[in-house]
Protein backbone atom coordinates (compact mmCIF):
# COMPACT_ATOMS: atom_id res chain seq x y z
CA UNK A 1 0.00 0.00 0.00
CA UNK A 2 1.24 3.49 -0.90
CA UNK A 3 2.50 5.87 1.78
CA UNK A 4 -0.31 7.93 3.39
CA UNK A 5 0.04 11.12 5.39
CA UNK A 6 -2.84 13.20 6.71
CA UNK A 7 -2.93 17.00 6.45
CA UNK A 8 -5.33 19.76 7.43
CA UNK A 9 -4.92 21.30 3.99
CA UNK A 10 -3.15 20.60 0.71
CA UNK A 11 -2.26 23.49 -1.58
CA UNK A 12 -1.86 22.42 -5.20
CA UNK A 13 0.27 24.96 -7.08
CA UNK A 14 2.55 27.53 -5.49
CA UNK A 15 2.07 30.63 -7.60
CA UNK A 16 0.94 33.79 -5.80
CA UNK A 17 -2.50 32.31 -5.03
CA UNK A 18 -1.07 29.11 -3.58
CA UNK A 19 1.64 30.93 -1.66
CA UNK A 20 -0.81 33.25 0.10
CA UNK A 21 -3.07 30.31 0.92
CA UNK A 22 -0.16 28.27 2.31
CA UNK A 23 1.27 31.20 4.31
CA UNK A 24 -2.09 31.94 5.89
CA UNK A 25 -2.77 28.32 6.75
CA UNK A 26 0.68 27.88 8.26
CA UNK A 27 0.27 31.05 10.35
CA UNK A 28 -2.96 29.58 11.68
CA UNK A 29 -0.98 26.54 12.86
CA UNK A 30 -2.37 24.11 10.29
CA UNK A 31 -0.56 21.04 9.00
CA UNK A 32 -0.03 21.94 5.36
CA UNK A 33 1.07 20.00 2.29
CA UNK A 34 2.23 22.07 -0.66
CA UNK A 35 2.68 20.51 -4.08
CA UNK A 36 4.51 22.20 -6.94
CA UNK A 37 5.85 20.55 -10.12
CA UNK A 38 8.00 23.49 -11.22
CA UNK A 39 9.02 26.43 -9.03
CA UNK A 40 7.60 28.00 -5.89
CA UNK A 41 6.51 31.46 -7.06
CA UNK A 42 4.62 30.16 -10.08
CA UNK A 43 4.13 31.68 -13.49
CA UNK A 44 4.04 35.18 -11.98
CA UNK A 45 7.42 34.92 -10.32
CA UNK A 46 9.43 33.39 -13.14
CA UNK A 47 7.67 33.85 -16.49
CA UNK A 48 5.13 36.67 -16.16
CA UNK A 49 4.79 39.65 -13.78
CA UNK A 50 8.27 39.76 -12.29
CA UNK A 51 10.50 39.32 -15.34
CA UNK A 52 8.28 41.51 -17.55
CA UNK A 53 8.29 44.38 -15.05
CA UNK A 54 12.04 43.97 -14.56
CA UNK A 55 12.64 44.17 -18.31
CA UNK A 56 10.34 47.18 -18.66
CA UNK A 57 12.17 49.18 -15.98
CA UNK A 58 15.47 49.87 -17.77
CA UNK A 59 13.55 50.58 -20.95
CA UNK A 60 11.24 53.11 -19.30
CA UNK A 61 14.21 54.73 -17.55
CA UNK A 62 16.10 55.04 -20.81
CA UNK A 63 13.06 56.60 -22.48
CA UNK A 64 12.45 58.91 -19.48
CA UNK A 65 16.08 59.95 -19.42
CA UNK A 66 15.86 60.97 -23.05
CA UNK A 67 12.84 63.12 -22.15
CA UNK A 68 14.53 64.82 -19.20
CA UNK A 69 16.89 67.71 -19.86
CA UNK A 70 20.11 67.63 -17.90
CA UNK A 71 20.52 63.87 -17.73
CA UNK A 72 22.80 62.02 -20.08
CA UNK A 73 20.73 59.93 -22.40
CA UNK A 74 21.24 56.40 -21.30
CA UNK A 75 20.91 53.37 -23.45
CA UNK A 76 20.02 49.95 -22.20
CA UNK A 77 22.94 47.57 -21.84
CA UNK A 78 21.23 44.27 -22.60
CA UNK A 79 23.66 41.97 -20.84
CA UNK A 80 23.24 43.94 -17.59
CA UNK A 81 19.46 44.21 -17.90
CA UNK A 82 19.36 40.47 -18.61
CA UNK A 83 21.49 39.73 -15.61
CA UNK A 84 19.13 41.73 -13.34
CA UNK A 85 16.16 39.84 -14.87
CA UNK A 86 17.99 36.56 -14.18
CA UNK A 87 18.52 37.58 -10.55
CA UNK A 88 14.86 38.53 -10.27
CA UNK A 89 13.74 35.11 -11.53
CA UNK A 90 16.17 33.57 -9.02
CA UNK A 91 18.01 31.81 -11.85
CA UNK A 92 15.03 29.44 -11.78
CA UNK A 93 16.12 28.06 -8.45
CA UNK A 94 13.59 27.97 -5.62
CA UNK A 95 15.71 26.08 -3.06
CA UNK A 96 15.40 29.00 -0.62
CA UNK A 97 11.63 29.11 -0.97
CA UNK A 98 11.40 25.35 -0.36
CA UNK A 99 13.58 25.73 2.71
CA UNK A 100 11.49 28.66 4.02
CA UNK A 101 8.26 26.68 3.70
CA UNK A 102 9.81 23.68 5.39
CA UNK A 103 11.05 25.90 8.21
CA UNK A 104 7.48 27.13 8.66
CA UNK A 105 6.37 23.54 9.06
CA UNK A 106 5.02 22.75 5.60
CA UNK A 107 5.63 19.50 3.79
CA UNK A 108 6.84 20.45 0.32
CA UNK A 109 6.42 17.89 -2.43
CA UNK A 110 7.81 18.43 -5.92
CA UNK A 111 5.59 16.98 -8.62
CA UNK A 112 2.26 17.37 -10.37
CA UNK A 113 -0.64 16.72 -8.03
CA UNK A 114 -3.61 14.65 -9.04
CA UNK A 115 -6.78 14.47 -6.99
CA UNK A 116 -7.59 10.81 -6.44
CA UNK A 117 -10.93 11.45 -4.71
CA UNK A 118 -12.39 13.65 -1.95
CA UNK A 119 -9.52 14.52 0.40
CA UNK A 120 -7.05 12.34 -1.50
CA UNK A 121 -4.00 13.63 -3.36
CA UNK A 122 -1.61 11.61 -5.46
CA UNK A 123 1.80 12.96 -6.42
CA UNK A 124 3.60 10.54 -8.68
CA UNK A 125 2.52 7.51 -6.68
CA UNK A 126 2.75 9.09 -3.21
CA UNK A 127 -0.65 9.38 -1.58
CA UNK A 128 -1.72 11.97 0.93
CA UNK A 129 -5.02 12.58 2.67
CA UNK A 130 -6.25 16.00 3.63
CA UNK A 131 -9.32 17.70 5.05
CA UNK A 132 -9.18 20.58 2.58
CA UNK A 133 -7.81 20.99 -0.94
CA UNK A 134 -6.85 24.38 -2.39
CA UNK A 135 -6.46 24.25 -6.17
CA UNK A 136 -4.13 27.04 -7.30
CA UNK A 137 -2.71 25.59 -10.49
CA UNK A 138 -2.91 28.81 -12.52
CA UNK A 139 -2.99 28.98 -16.29
CA UNK A 140 -0.91 28.43 -19.42
CA UNK A 141 -0.60 30.52 -22.57
CA UNK A 142 -3.26 29.84 -25.19
CA UNK A 143 -1.66 29.33 -28.59
CA UNK A 144 -3.92 30.24 -31.53
CA UNK A 145 -4.74 27.65 -34.11
CA UNK A 146 -2.98 29.11 -37.15
CA UNK A 147 -2.03 26.80 -40.01
CA UNK A 148 1.76 26.39 -40.19
CA UNK A 149 2.48 28.22 -36.91
CA UNK A 150 4.14 25.07 -35.58
CA UNK A 151 6.90 25.53 -38.19
CA UNK A 152 7.74 28.98 -36.80
CA UNK A 153 9.79 30.21 -33.85
CA UNK A 154 6.91 30.76 -31.45
CA UNK A 155 7.35 32.41 -28.07
CA UNK A 156 4.75 32.33 -25.33
CA UNK A 157 5.18 34.53 -22.25
CA UNK A 158 7.77 32.00 -21.05
CA UNK A 159 10.28 32.57 -23.86
CA UNK A 160 9.40 36.26 -24.19
CA UNK A 161 10.17 37.05 -20.56
CA UNK A 162 13.25 34.83 -20.36
CA UNK A 163 14.86 35.74 -23.67
CA UNK A 164 18.65 35.42 -23.86
CA UNK A 165 19.19 37.48 -27.03
CA UNK A 166 17.01 40.23 -28.43
CA UNK A 167 15.54 39.18 -31.78
CA UNK A 168 15.83 41.70 -34.63
CA UNK A 169 12.20 41.41 -35.78
CA UNK A 170 9.28 40.32 -33.64
CA UNK A 171 5.63 39.97 -34.53
CA UNK A 172 3.21 39.83 -31.60
CA UNK A 173 -0.21 38.26 -32.09
CA UNK A 174 -2.78 39.72 -29.68
CA UNK A 175 -3.66 43.14 -28.34
CA UNK A 176 -4.14 42.70 -24.61
CA UNK A 177 -1.88 43.62 -21.68
CA UNK A 178 0.76 41.00 -22.55
CA UNK A 179 1.07 42.32 -26.12
CA UNK A 180 1.28 45.96 -25.00
CA UNK A 181 3.85 45.34 -22.27
CA UNK A 182 5.97 42.90 -24.29
CA UNK A 183 6.04 45.20 -27.32
CA UNK A 184 7.51 47.98 -25.22
CA UNK A 185 10.34 46.11 -23.60
CA UNK A 186 11.31 44.37 -26.82
CA UNK A 187 11.22 47.69 -28.67
CA UNK A 188 13.23 49.40 -25.94
CA UNK A 189 15.79 46.61 -26.13
CA UNK A 190 16.17 47.29 -29.83
CA UNK A 191 13.82 44.94 -31.68
CA UNK A 192 11.59 45.96 -34.58
CA UNK A 193 8.14 45.13 -33.26
CA UNK A 194 4.81 44.64 -35.02
CA UNK A 195 1.57 43.99 -33.15
CA UNK A 196 -1.27 42.21 -34.97
CA UNK A 197 -4.57 43.16 -33.34
CA UNK A 198 -7.55 41.28 -34.66
CA UNK A 199 -9.98 43.89 -33.33
CA UNK A 200 -10.36 47.60 -34.01
CA UNK A 201 -8.32 48.55 -30.97
CA UNK A 202 -5.72 47.60 -28.40
CA UNK A 203 -6.73 46.72 -24.83
CA UNK A 204 -10.28 45.84 -25.78
CA UNK A 205 -11.48 45.61 -22.17
CA UNK A 206 -10.77 49.29 -21.54
CA UNK A 207 -12.42 52.55 -22.64
CA UNK A 208 -11.94 53.25 -26.36
CA UNK A 209 -10.13 56.45 -25.34
CA UNK A 210 -7.58 54.39 -23.38
CA UNK A 211 -7.01 52.25 -26.46
CA UNK A 212 -6.52 55.37 -28.55
CA UNK A 213 -3.93 56.84 -26.19
CA UNK A 214 -2.10 53.52 -25.82
CA UNK A 215 -1.94 53.24 -29.61
CA UNK A 216 -0.50 56.76 -29.91
CA UNK A 217 2.21 55.99 -27.38
CA UNK A 218 3.20 52.68 -28.95
CA UNK A 219 3.37 54.18 -32.41
CA UNK A 220 5.41 57.11 -31.10
CA UNK A 221 7.96 54.57 -29.89
CA UNK A 222 8.21 53.09 -33.37
CA UNK A 223 6.09 50.02 -32.67
CA UNK A 224 4.01 49.05 -35.70
CA UNK A 225 0.42 48.30 -34.74
CA UNK A 226 -1.78 46.73 -37.39
CA UNK A 227 -5.45 46.79 -36.41
CA UNK A 228 -8.29 44.59 -37.70
CA UNK A 229 -6.00 41.85 -38.86
CA UNK A 230 -4.34 38.65 -37.79
CA UNK A 231 -2.15 35.92 -39.17
CA UNK A 232 -4.19 33.70 -41.47
CA UNK A 233 -1.41 31.18 -41.97
CA UNK A 234 2.27 30.81 -41.26
CA UNK A 235 5.33 29.03 -42.60
CA UNK A 236 9.08 28.96 -42.26
CA UNK A 237 11.35 30.41 -44.91
CA UNK A 238 14.92 29.57 -43.98
CA UNK A 239 15.61 31.28 -40.67
CA UNK A 240 12.52 33.47 -40.98
CA UNK A 241 9.13 32.80 -39.48
CA UNK A 242 6.58 34.11 -41.98
CA UNK A 243 3.07 35.23 -41.09
CA UNK A 244 0.60 35.82 -43.89
CA UNK A 245 -2.20 38.31 -43.28
CA UNK A 246 -5.68 38.10 -44.86
CA UNK A 247 -4.72 40.71 -47.51
CA UNK A 248 -1.76 38.56 -48.59
CA UNK A 249 0.93 40.65 -46.85
CA UNK A 250 3.73 38.41 -45.57
CA UNK A 251 5.59 39.49 -42.43
CA UNK A 252 9.00 38.03 -41.64
CA UNK A 253 10.01 37.61 -38.01
CA UNK A 254 12.80 36.12 -35.97
CA UNK A 255 10.28 35.35 -33.24
CA UNK A 256 6.48 35.28 -33.15
CA UNK A 257 5.09 36.10 -29.72
CA UNK A 258 1.64 34.71 -28.95
CA UNK A 259 -0.15 36.98 -26.50
CA UNK A 260 -3.61 35.60 -27.06
CA UNK A 261 -4.87 34.92 -23.57
CA UNK A 262 -4.66 32.15 -20.99
CA UNK A 263 -6.01 28.65 -20.46
CA UNK A 264 -6.87 27.64 -16.86
CA UNK A 265 -4.80 24.61 -15.82
CA UNK A 266 -7.51 22.12 -14.90
CA UNK A 267 -6.61 19.22 -17.17
CA UNK A 268 -5.16 16.04 -15.67
CA UNK A 269 -5.93 17.22 -12.14
CA UNK A 270 -8.44 14.47 -11.47
CA UNK A 271 -11.17 17.03 -10.81
CA UNK A 272 -13.75 14.62 -12.23
CA UNK A 273 -13.39 12.65 -8.98
CA UNK A 274 -14.92 15.59 -7.10
CA UNK A 275 -18.23 17.42 -7.42
CA UNK A 276 -16.45 20.39 -9.02
CA UNK A 277 -18.00 22.19 -12.00
CA UNK A 278 -15.80 23.40 -14.85
CA UNK A 279 -16.81 26.24 -17.15
CA UNK A 280 -17.79 24.59 -20.44
CA UNK A 281 -16.00 27.12 -22.61
CA UNK A 282 -12.83 27.87 -20.67
CA UNK A 283 -12.39 24.85 -18.40
CA UNK A 284 -12.04 27.18 -15.37
CA UNK A 285 -13.20 25.92 -11.96
CA UNK A 286 -16.50 27.49 -10.98
CA UNK A 287 -16.40 28.82 -7.43
CA UNK A 288 -18.91 30.41 -5.07
CA UNK A 289 -18.41 33.75 -3.32
CA UNK A 290 -16.08 32.11 -0.77
CA UNK A 291 -13.94 30.58 -3.57
CA UNK A 292 -15.26 27.12 -2.74
CA UNK A 293 -15.60 24.75 -5.68
CA UNK A 294 -17.36 22.04 -3.66
CA UNK A 295 -17.20 20.44 -0.20
CA UNK A 296 -13.59 20.57 1.00
CA UNK A 297 -12.34 22.04 -2.29
CA UNK A 298 -11.32 25.62 -2.90
CA UNK A 299 -9.94 27.28 -6.01
CA UNK A 300 -8.02 30.53 -6.24
CA UNK A 301 -6.24 32.49 -8.97
CA UNK A 302 -6.15 32.04 -12.73
CA UNK A 303 -7.61 28.55 -12.44
CA UNK A 304 -10.95 30.22 -11.59
CA UNK A 305 -10.78 32.34 -14.75
CA UNK A 306 -12.33 35.27 -12.86
CA UNK A 307 -9.77 38.03 -13.30
CA UNK A 308 -6.36 36.69 -14.24
CA UNK A 309 -4.15 39.00 -12.22
CA UNK A 310 -1.92 38.32 -9.25
CA UNK A 311 -3.70 40.66 -6.87
CA UNK A 312 -6.96 38.75 -7.44
CA UNK A 313 -5.24 35.37 -6.94
CA UNK A 314 -3.89 36.64 -3.61
CA UNK A 315 -7.25 38.14 -2.60
CA UNK A 316 -9.11 34.93 -3.40
CA UNK A 317 -6.59 32.99 -1.30
CA UNK A 318 -7.28 35.29 1.67
CA UNK A 319 -11.04 34.88 1.21
CA UNK A 320 -10.86 31.08 0.85
CA UNK A 321 -8.53 30.47 3.78
CA UNK A 322 -10.33 32.84 6.14
CA UNK A 323 -13.59 31.08 5.31
CA UNK A 324 -11.93 27.70 5.81
CA UNK A 325 -10.70 28.88 9.21
CA UNK A 326 -14.23 29.83 10.26
CA UNK A 327 -14.07 33.56 9.49
CA UNK A 328 -16.34 33.49 6.43
CA UNK A 329 -15.66 36.17 3.83
CA UNK A 330 -17.20 36.78 0.43
CA UNK A 331 -15.13 37.90 -2.54
CA UNK A 332 -16.14 41.24 -4.02
CA UNK A 333 -14.63 41.85 -7.43
CA UNK A 334 -15.84 45.45 -7.72
CA UNK A 335 -13.22 48.12 -8.25
CA UNK A 336 -10.16 45.92 -8.61
CA UNK A 337 -7.56 47.89 -10.56
CA UNK A 338 -6.34 46.76 -13.98
CA UNK A 339 -2.90 47.92 -14.99
CA UNK A 340 -0.73 47.73 -18.07
CA UNK A 341 2.83 48.63 -17.21
CA UNK A 342 4.94 50.55 -19.69
CA UNK A 343 5.81 54.08 -20.58
CA UNK A 344 3.44 55.64 -19.69
CA UNK A 345 1.39 53.34 -17.52
CA UNK A 346 -2.23 52.52 -18.25
CA UNK A 347 -4.52 51.93 -15.29
CA UNK A 348 -8.25 51.52 -14.93
CA UNK A 349 -10.75 50.52 -12.31
CA UNK A 350 -14.47 49.84 -12.11
CA UNK A 351 -16.85 50.02 -15.05
CA UNK A 352 -16.31 51.34 -18.54
CA UNK A 353 -18.83 53.84 -19.84
CA UNK A 354 -20.54 51.19 -21.97
CA UNK A 355 -20.88 48.81 -19.00
CA UNK A 356 -22.15 51.60 -16.73
CA UNK A 357 -24.69 52.89 -19.25
CA UNK A 358 -26.52 49.54 -19.11
CA UNK A 359 -27.18 50.00 -15.40
CA UNK A 360 -27.39 53.70 -14.59
CA UNK A 361 -27.51 57.32 -15.70
CA UNK A 362 -23.82 57.84 -16.17
CA UNK A 363 -21.84 61.06 -16.37
CA UNK A 364 -18.23 61.19 -17.50
CA UNK A 365 -15.35 63.62 -17.58
CA UNK A 366 -11.87 63.48 -19.08
CA UNK A 367 -8.99 65.72 -18.16
CA UNK A 368 -5.93 66.36 -20.29
CA UNK A 369 -3.39 66.15 -17.47
CA UNK A 370 -0.79 68.14 -19.37
CA UNK A 371 -3.24 71.04 -19.62
CA UNK A 372 -4.60 70.80 -16.10
CA UNK A 373 -1.54 70.04 -13.97
CA UNK A 374 1.99 71.17 -13.27
CA UNK A 375 3.28 67.68 -12.51
CA UNK A 376 3.60 66.37 -16.09
CA UNK A 377 5.86 69.35 -16.88
CA UNK A 378 8.11 68.83 -13.89
CA UNK A 379 8.27 65.13 -14.78
CA UNK A 380 9.41 65.48 -18.39
CA UNK A 381 10.05 68.26 -20.89
CA UNK A 382 7.37 67.64 -23.51
CA UNK A 383 4.61 65.52 -21.93
CA UNK A 384 1.76 64.44 -24.17
CA UNK A 385 -1.06 61.94 -24.35
CA UNK A 386 -1.63 61.91 -20.58
CA UNK A 387 -5.21 61.85 -19.41
CA UNK A 388 -7.52 60.86 -16.58
CA UNK A 389 -11.15 59.87 -17.02
CA UNK A 390 -13.82 59.46 -14.38
CA UNK A 391 -17.34 58.06 -14.53
CA UNK A 392 -20.08 58.61 -11.99
CA UNK A 393 -23.59 57.40 -11.29
CA UNK A 394 -25.71 60.56 -11.48
CA UNK A 395 -28.40 59.28 -9.11
CA UNK A 396 -26.13 58.04 -6.35
CA UNK A 397 -23.47 60.73 -6.80
CA UNK A 398 -20.61 58.22 -6.57
CA UNK A 399 -17.77 57.23 -8.84
CA UNK A 400 -18.22 53.96 -10.73
CA UNK A 401 -15.16 53.97 -12.97
CA UNK A 402 -11.85 55.67 -13.65
CA UNK A 403 -8.92 55.31 -15.99
CA UNK A 404 -5.58 57.00 -16.45
CA UNK A 405 -2.80 57.00 -18.99
CA UNK A 406 0.16 58.71 -17.33
CA UNK A 407 3.35 58.08 -15.39
CA UNK A 408 2.88 56.08 -12.19
CA UNK A 409 -0.85 55.62 -12.91
CA UNK A 410 -0.56 52.10 -11.47
CA UNK A 411 0.00 53.70 -8.06
CA UNK A 412 -2.42 56.62 -7.99
CA UNK A 413 -5.35 54.74 -9.62
CA UNK A 414 -5.81 53.25 -6.20
CA UNK A 415 -7.44 56.44 -4.95
CA UNK A 416 -10.25 55.87 -7.44
CA UNK A 417 -10.37 52.19 -6.46
CA UNK A 418 -10.94 53.17 -2.84
CA UNK A 419 -13.57 55.77 -3.72
CA UNK A 420 -15.46 53.35 -5.98
CA UNK A 421 -15.28 50.36 -3.67
CA UNK A 422 -16.32 52.37 -0.63
CA UNK A 423 -18.86 54.47 -2.58
CA UNK A 424 -17.49 57.71 -1.20
CA UNK A 425 -19.81 60.52 -2.42
CA UNK A 426 -18.26 62.72 -5.12
CA UNK A 427 -19.20 65.68 -2.91
CA UNK A 428 -16.82 64.38 -0.25
CA UNK A 429 -14.09 63.64 -2.79
CA UNK A 430 -14.30 67.25 -3.93
CA UNK A 431 -13.16 68.30 -0.48
CA UNK A 432 -9.96 66.23 -0.64
CA UNK A 433 -6.71 68.18 -0.79
CA UNK A 434 -4.06 66.50 -2.92
CA UNK A 435 -0.42 67.48 -2.61
CA UNK A 436 1.19 69.79 -5.21
CA UNK A 437 2.58 69.08 -7.76
CA UNK A 438 1.38 65.49 -8.24
CA UNK A 439 -0.72 63.43 -10.61
CA UNK A 440 -3.14 62.90 -7.71
CA UNK A 441 -4.31 66.48 -8.22
CA UNK A 442 -5.86 65.28 -11.47
CA UNK A 443 -8.79 63.80 -9.57
CA UNK A 444 -10.01 67.21 -8.41
CA UNK A 445 -9.79 68.57 -11.94
CA UNK A 446 -11.73 65.60 -13.34
CA UNK A 447 -14.35 65.54 -10.57
CA UNK A 448 -15.01 69.26 -10.96
CA UNK A 449 -15.81 68.64 -14.62
CA UNK A 450 -18.45 66.01 -13.80
CA UNK A 451 -21.91 67.40 -14.42
CA UNK A 452 -23.69 65.75 -11.55
Ligand SMILES: Cc1cc2nc3c(=O)[nH]c(=O)nc-3n(C[C@H](O)[C@H](O)[C@H](O)COP(=O)(O)OP(=O)(O)OC[C@H]3O[C@@H](n4cnc5c(N)ncnc54)[C@H](O)[C@@H]3O)c2cc1C
Nearest residue numbers: 013015016017042043044049113137138301302308309310
Ligand atom coordinates in the same frame (compact mmCIF):
# COMPACT_ATOMS: atom_id res chain seq x y z
C1 LIG B 1 3.49 38.09 -19.37
C2 LIG B 1 2.55 38.25 -18.20
C3 LIG B 1 2.69 39.32 -17.35
C4 LIG B 1 1.84 39.48 -16.28
N1 LIG B 1 1.99 40.57 -15.46
C5 LIG B 1 1.17 40.74 -14.43
C6 LIG B 1 1.32 41.85 -13.57
O1 LIG B 1 2.20 42.69 -13.75
N2 LIG B 1 0.48 41.99 -12.53
C7 LIG B 1 -0.53 41.08 -12.30
O2 LIG B 1 -1.28 41.27 -11.34
N3 LIG B 1 -0.70 40.00 -13.09
C8 LIG B 1 0.12 39.81 -14.15
N4 LIG B 1 -0.01 38.70 -14.93
C9 LIG B 1 -1.00 37.67 -14.54
C10 LIG B 1 -0.41 36.75 -13.43
O3 LIG B 1 0.79 36.17 -13.90
C11 LIG B 1 -1.38 35.67 -13.04
O4 LIG B 1 -2.65 36.22 -12.78
C12 LIG B 1 -0.87 34.94 -11.78
O5 LIG B 1 0.34 34.30 -12.04
C13 LIG B 1 -1.90 33.94 -11.28
O6 LIG B 1 -1.42 33.32 -10.14
P1 LIG B 1 -1.86 31.84 -9.75
O7 LIG B 1 -1.35 31.58 -8.39
O8 LIG B 1 -3.29 31.65 -10.02
O9 LIG B 1 -1.12 30.90 -10.82
P2 LIG B 1 0.35 30.71 -11.40
O10 LIG B 1 1.23 31.86 -11.14
O11 LIG B 1 0.11 30.27 -12.82
O12 LIG B 1 0.93 29.47 -10.58
C14 LIG B 1 0.31 28.22 -10.64
C15 LIG B 1 1.26 27.16 -10.12
O13 LIG B 1 0.60 25.89 -10.13
C16 LIG B 1 1.54 24.92 -10.51
N5 LIG B 1 0.84 23.71 -10.99
C17 LIG B 1 0.36 23.46 -12.23
N6 LIG B 1 -0.17 22.22 -12.29
C18 LIG B 1 -0.04 21.68 -11.06
C19 LIG B 1 -0.39 20.44 -10.48
N7 LIG B 1 -0.99 19.47 -11.18
N8 LIG B 1 -0.10 20.22 -9.18
C20 LIG B 1 0.51 21.17 -8.43
N9 LIG B 1 0.86 22.37 -8.94
C21 LIG B 1 0.59 22.62 -10.22
C22 LIG B 1 2.38 25.60 -11.57
O14 LIG B 1 3.61 24.95 -11.77
C23 LIG B 1 2.51 27.00 -10.98
O15 LIG B 1 3.66 27.12 -10.20
C24 LIG B 1 0.81 38.52 -16.03
C25 LIG B 1 0.65 37.44 -16.89
C26 LIG B 1 1.51 37.30 -17.97
C27 LIG B 1 1.33 36.12 -18.88
Ligand SMILES: NC(=O)c1ccc[n+]([C@@H]2O[C@H](COP(=O)([O-])OP(=O)(O)OC[C@H]3O[C@@H](n4cnc5c(N)ncnc54)[C@H](O)[C@@H]3O)[C@@H](O)[C@H]2O)c1
Nearest residue numbers: 144174175176177178179198230259260261308339340341
Ligand atom coordinates in the same frame (compact mmCIF):
# COMPACT_ATOMS: atom_id res chain seq x y z
N1 LIG C 1 -0.02 44.28 -15.68
C1 LIG C 1 -0.88 43.29 -15.53
O1 LIG C 1 -1.63 43.22 -14.57
C2 LIG C 1 -0.91 42.22 -16.56
C3 LIG C 1 0.07 42.13 -17.52
C4 LIG C 1 -0.02 41.12 -18.46
C5 LIG C 1 -1.07 40.22 -18.41
N2 LIG C 1 -1.99 40.32 -17.44
C6 LIG C 1 -3.15 39.40 -17.42
O2 LIG C 1 -2.81 38.16 -18.01
C7 LIG C 1 -3.88 37.69 -18.79
C8 LIG C 1 -3.40 37.35 -20.18
O3 LIG C 1 -3.11 38.54 -20.93
P1 LIG C 1 -3.20 38.54 -22.52
O4 LIG C 1 -2.88 39.90 -23.00
O5 LIG C 1 -2.45 37.37 -23.05
O6 LIG C 1 -4.71 38.14 -22.75
P2 LIG C 1 -6.07 38.94 -23.01
O7 LIG C 1 -7.13 37.91 -22.90
O8 LIG C 1 -6.15 40.14 -22.18
O9 LIG C 1 -5.92 39.42 -24.51
C9 LIG C 1 -5.81 38.47 -25.54
C10 LIG C 1 -5.67 39.21 -26.86
O10 LIG C 1 -5.45 38.26 -27.88
C11 LIG C 1 -6.40 38.43 -28.92
N3 LIG C 1 -6.62 37.09 -29.51
C12 LIG C 1 -7.15 36.02 -28.87
N4 LIG C 1 -7.16 34.96 -29.71
C13 LIG C 1 -6.62 35.39 -30.88
C14 LIG C 1 -6.36 34.78 -32.12
N5 LIG C 1 -6.69 33.51 -32.35
N6 LIG C 1 -5.79 35.53 -33.11
C15 LIG C 1 -5.48 36.83 -32.88
N7 LIG C 1 -5.70 37.46 -31.73
C16 LIG C 1 -6.27 36.76 -30.75
C17 LIG C 1 -7.60 39.05 -28.25
O11 LIG C 1 -8.38 39.73 -29.20
C18 LIG C 1 -6.92 39.98 -27.25
O12 LIG C 1 -6.51 41.17 -27.87
C19 LIG C 1 -4.94 38.78 -18.79
O13 LIG C 1 -5.99 38.43 -17.93
C20 LIG C 1 -4.22 39.99 -18.30
O14 LIG C 1 -5.05 40.88 -17.57
C21 LIG C 1 -1.96 41.31 -16.54
